[in-house]
Amino acid sequence: xxxxxxxxxxxxxxxxxxxxxxxxxxxxxxxxxxxxxxxxxxxxxxxxxxxxxxxxxxxxxxxxxxxxxxxxxxxxxxxxxxxxxxxxxxxxxxxxxxxxxxxxxxxxxxxxxxxxxxxxxxxxxxxxxxxxxxxxxxxxxxxxxxxxxxxxxxxxxxxxxxxxxxxxxxxxxxxxxxxxxxxxxxxxxxxxxxxxxxxxxxxxxxxxxxxxxxxxxxxxxxxxxxxxxxxxxxxxxxxxxxxxxxxxxxxxxxxxxxxxxxxxxxxxxxxxxxxxxxxxxxxxxxxxxxxxxxxxxxxxxxxxxxxxxxxxxxxxxxxxxxxxxxxxxxxxxxxxxxxxxxxxxxxxxxxxxxxxxxxxxxxxxxxxxxxxxxxxxxxxxxxxxxxxxxxxxxxxxxxxxxxxxxxxxxxxxxxx
Numbered sequence: 045x046x047x048x049x050x051x052x053x054x055x056x057x058x059x060x061x062x063x064x065x066x067x068x069x070x071x072x073x074x075x076x077x078x079x080x081x082x083x084x085x086x087x088x089x090x091x092x093x094x095x096x097x098x099x100x101x102x103x104x105x106x107x108x109x110x111x112x113x114x115x116x117x118x119x120x121x122x123x124x125x126x127x128x129x130x131x132x133x134x135x136x137x138x139x140x141x142x143x144x145x146x147x148x149x150x151x152x153x154x155x156x157x158x159x160x161x162x163x164x165x166x167x168x169x170x171x172x173x174x175x176x177x178x179x180x181x182x183x184x185x186x187x188x189x190x191x192x193x194x195x196x197x198x199x200x201x202x203x204x205x206x207x208x209x210x211x212x213x214x215x216x217x218x219x220x221x222x223x224x225x226x227x228x229x230x231x232x233x234x235x236x237x238x239x240x241x242x243x244x245x246x247x248x249x250x251x252x253x254x255x256x257x258x259x260x261x262x263x264x265x266x267x268x269x270x271x272x273x274x275x276x277x278x279x280x281x282x283x284x285x286x287x288x289x290x291x292x293x294x295x296x297x298x299x300x301x302x303x304x305x306x307x308x309x310x311x312x313x314x315x316x317x318x319x320x321x322x323x324x325x326x327x328x329x330x331x332x333x334x335x336x337x338x339x340x341x342x343x344x345x346x347x348x349x350x351x352x353x354x355x356x357x358x359x360x361x362x363x364x365x366x367x368x369x370x371x372x373x374x375x376x377x378x379x380x381x382x383x384x385x386x387x388x389x390x391x392x393x394x395x396x397x398x399x400x401x402x403x404x405x406x407x408x409x410x411x412x413x414x415x416x417x418x419x420x421x422x423x424x425x426x427x428x429x430x431x432x433x434x435x436x437x438x439x440x441x442x443x444x445x446x447x448x449x450x451x452x453x454x455x456x457x458x459x460x
Contacts, residue, residue: 047149048127054143054153055124058134062120063113066137066163072123074130079103083123085116087163088180090253099183101193107281108183137163175212176205176246179253187281188242208243210403211318211343211413212250218339218415219255219314230259231313234335236295236328237320238264241275247316248288261310263303264290295320295327300335312337319345319410326444329386329414333393333448340395340416343402347382349443354378359439381434383412385442388431390414392455393448394422423455432456 050058062070062085069086082101087094088110096116100107111119123132132143140156176185185191190201190208197205222231231251235244244264251257266272272292279285289303300312315332317325325344332340351374354361367373383399390397395416402413435442445452 046127048129048145048151050124050143050145050151054151058124058132058141058143059117059120061134061136061141063117064136068135068137068163070120070123070132070134072126072130072132074126074128076128085119085123097183105281106183106187107283108187109283137161174209175216175250175254176209179249181246181249184245184249184282187278188240188245190242204242207318207343207403208246211243211316211341212246214400214402214413214415215247215250215314215316215341216255218341218417219251222257230261230310231257232310233260233262233314233316234300234312234331234337235262235264236315236317236331237324238266238275238290239271239318241278241290243316243318244275244290245278245282245284245288248284260287262288263300264288265293265295265298265303266290267292267294295324295331298331314339314341316340317342319343321345323349323443323447326386326442326447329390329444330447332416333390333395333451336418338418340390341413343410343413344379344383344386345410347379350378350382350440351375353440354381354438359437361438379412381438381440382442383414384434385431386444387414387416388427388434389442389444389448389452390416391420391427392423392431393451394418394420396420428455 058070061067067087069084071082071084074081074083083098085096085098088097089095090110096111096113096119098109098111098116098119100109109119128145129147130145132141134141134143137159139159142154144152146152182191182195185197185205186193186195189198190205191197233247233251235241235247238244241264244262248260248262251260251262264272264275266275269292272290275290276285279288279290282288291298291303293302300310312332312335315328315335315337317328320328320342325342325347328342329340332342354368354374354377361368364377367377387397387399395418397414397416400413400415401411403411435445
C-alpha cells in the first residue's frame with residue numbers, strides 16, 4: 045500500500061456509507077502545491093428522480109456535474125484514490141466519518157457517535173420566500189458570480205440578485221397556467237441580449253427545479269463573442285450546456301435555428317429581455333411577436349430614440365416647455381412615452397399587456413417591466429385609436445412601429 049493511500053477496510057466503509065441508505069454528503073479537500081482542490085457530492089432530486097450532484101472547486105473555478113448511481117460510484121472511486129495531503133468529511137444519517145491524511149502520509153480516521161437524524165435529499169427547511177431560495181441554488185450563485193466562495197451574496201451584486209429574483213417572480217405568475225403542459229412538450233425560452241447570463245441560467249433552474257417543468261430549453265443571444273464564451277463556460281460548469289445554449293449574434297439577424305439542429309424553428313414559448321439597451325428592447329419585442337411567442341416579458345433599459353425627435357417634429361409642445369428644457373425630465377418623459385407606445389403596439393397585435401414596476405428603485409432605476417400574453421383579438425378599435433391619438437399628438441413614429449410595420453399596417457390603415 046502506498047504512503048497516504050486508504051486501506052481497503054476504510055475504503056470499503058466509505059463506499060458502504062456513500063452508496064447505502066442515509067447518505068447526506070461527502071466533502072474532500074486536497075492540498076497540493078500550495079493550493080487546494082475541493083470536491084463534494086450529495087444526493088439531489090432532479091425531475092423527481094434521485095441523482096447525485098458533484099461540485100468541484102479548483103483554482104477558484106467551480107464546476108457542477110449530475111450523476112446517476114453508477115456515475116456516483118465511479119466518482120467516489122476517484123475521491124478514494126486521491127493522493128497527497130487531504131481531508132475527507134462524510135455525513136450520513138447514522139453519523140459522521142472524518143479522515144485526515146497528513147503530508148507525511150499518515151492516515152487518521154475518526155467517527156462520531158451513532159446518530160439517528162433524517163437524511164434530507166433536498167433542503168426542505170429552507171425559507172422559500174424568493175425564487176432563488178426556492179431550490180438549492182448555492183452552486184448556481186457561485187458559478188454566475190452573485191455569491192462568493194462561502195455562498196454569501198456579494199455586496200456589489202445585491203442589486204442584480206434582487207433584479208433576477210423579482211423577474212423570476214413575474215415569470216412564475218405569467219406561466220401559472222402552464223402547469224397542465226404535457227410531459228412530452230418542451231418549453232422554449234429565448235433571452236434576447238442575455239449579457240452575463242445571470243437571468244438566463246437562473247431561469248432554467250427555476251423552471252425545472254421549482255416550477256417542475258419537465259422539459260426546458262433556454263437560448264441566450266448576445267452579440268458579444270467574449271460574453272457568450274463566458275456564458276457557455278458557466279453552462280458547462282453547471283452541467284446544463286445541452287439545455288441552456290448561447291449564440292453570439294446580432295439580435296436583428298438572429299434565427300432561432302442557429303441554436304438548434306432543427307430544420308424548422310422550434311416554437312418559442314417565451315421571449316424575455318432584461319435591460320437590453322435602447323432599440324434592442326424593441327428588437328426583442330419584435331422578435332417575440334414574429335416568433336409568435338405566447339409570453340413576452342421585458343424590462344427596458346435606456347431609450348434614446350425618441351429623445352432625438354421629441355419636440356422637433358412640428359407638434360405644439362409649448363405646454364411641455366418646462367419639462368423638455370431639463371435633461372433629466374425630458375429623458376424620463378421619453379422613457380414613459382416609449383414604454384407606453386410599446387405596450388399599445390403589443391395590445392394592437394393581440395397581446396394582453398401590463399406595465400408594472402417589478403423591483404424596488406433601490407435595486408435599479410430601470411424598474412419598469414412589460415409583461416404580455418397573446419390571447420386577445422388583434423386590431424381592436426379602442427387599442428388602435430389610443431395609440432394613434434398619442435402618437436399623432438406628439439407627431440412621432442416609434443421605432444417599434446417602424447420595425448413591425450408589416451404587421452401593424454393593416455390595422456393602422458383603417459384609421460388614417
